Amino acid sequence: MLMNHEVQEQLWSSIQEAFKNVLVEDPRFEENELKRVFGIQSTNGANVHLAPGFGRGLGLYPIFALINHSCRCNTESLESRTDHLLVVQAKSNIKAGEEITTSYLRPDQATFTRRQFLYDKWRFWCACHRCADPTELGAFSAGILCNTETCDGILLPENPLDEHSSWSCNKCNNNISWEKISSLLQEAVQIVEKSENTSDSLETILFQLNKFLFHRHFMIIQVETKLFQQQVERYKNGQLKLTRPSLDRMVQLGLHILQQMELTDPGENSLKTMINEKLVAFRVERACQDFKAGIIKKEHLQKLLLLKQKTMPTNVRK
Structure with missing residues (x-):
């Protein structure tokens, strides 16, 4: 089960407005369910790099979403330019029993900025x-x-x-x-x-x-x-x-x-x-x-x- 943190109200409000104006007429959609899906996507989604002119994309990779964060992770994620297949590969030797980790953010910033960003978006204080x-x-x-x-x-x-x-x-x-x-x-x-x-x-x-x-x-x-x-x-x-x-x-x-x-x-x-x-x-x-x-x-x-x-x-x- 993928995690669903509290959604960012500013982003949710625009989706909620679209629901009330359009999707409310479709019996397949319920507001609570839409909010839950949005929360899962916001918590676990990864940026998808589209061709110029196609805007921004967000992809949900269920297995990748289970990998925990570390500010000095031992893997890197590589996205195919054609089919957007996501490949996770080791950046260093990973010992048997060692946790496989990824980074949820750019690692170039200082600890106090990284930890605050991680808490604001994913609701945890990193202690890596x-x-x-x-x-x-x-x-x-x-x-x-x-x-x-x-x-x-x-x-x-x-x-x-x-x-x-x-x-x-x-x-x-x-x-x-x-x-x-x-x-x-x-x-x-x-x-x-x-x-x-x-x-x-x-x-x-x-x-x-x-x-x-x-x-x-x-x-x-x-x-x-x-x-x-x-x-x-x-x-x-x-x-x-x-x-x-x-x-x-x-x-x-x-x-x-x-x-x-x-x-x-x-x-x-x-x-x-x-x-x-x-x-x-x-x-x-x-x-x-x-x-x-x-x-x-x-x-x-x-x-x-x-x-x-x-x-x-x-x-x-x-």
Whole structure:
């Protein structure tokens, strides 16, 4: 029996209106039954990726819906682009008797945001091994710089399973209340929201955020990812000249994003594949410029060209 949590009233109200205006005339439909079905679908449904122009879809995969969530899961779900068949495959070796887990959300955010989202949508507070670890298994996605005069440590929650826990530095005795941390995070949100959607503006955001957020903080990674994708589009449209400084920046961004993604979501996914493909392409272009300038040897360029050939798109998506 699939679970049926309390439905979101805002979404249900629009369906309820459609029922009262149209479906009420059909004796096959009852309001209570429709609400129960909607609750099951909302609780257990998975996004279905339709072709451009066909809108958004939600599919119900009964066996997949029985897999529990973990913020550091051991499987990935792959959807066929043609028949929308869902395949669940292991991302790492799964021992006999070990629970098979999936992730109900994007794992790039910090513990306090993931846990709140999971509670709001599925009514449970996650206590997986990543959520229970203040460092998030070494990802430091919530890290805030201590910024005292003599300390370069990182502020982390003392008890990440308590949403109002105080935060302390991993190097000194500095202790900060959740209210103060919340204020710093709100400041970061305001910096991001007030910015313009240009490469220069995004670079300014990163400069400002890096003053008080750890460089692997999820908000910094999100802005870096947006900047990387934006620069890729500018290059495709002929708006970005691949100078050596711009290539260095793209390689720096790509490497930093991929390193953090490997900590928060080991294994393959569509975003990671795209970034890796573009990163290799930028590294090859930089190597070509270096080879023409006599900086590197032909063998080094050939290795990168072989690496580029191996980065091919797949016929499934996560």
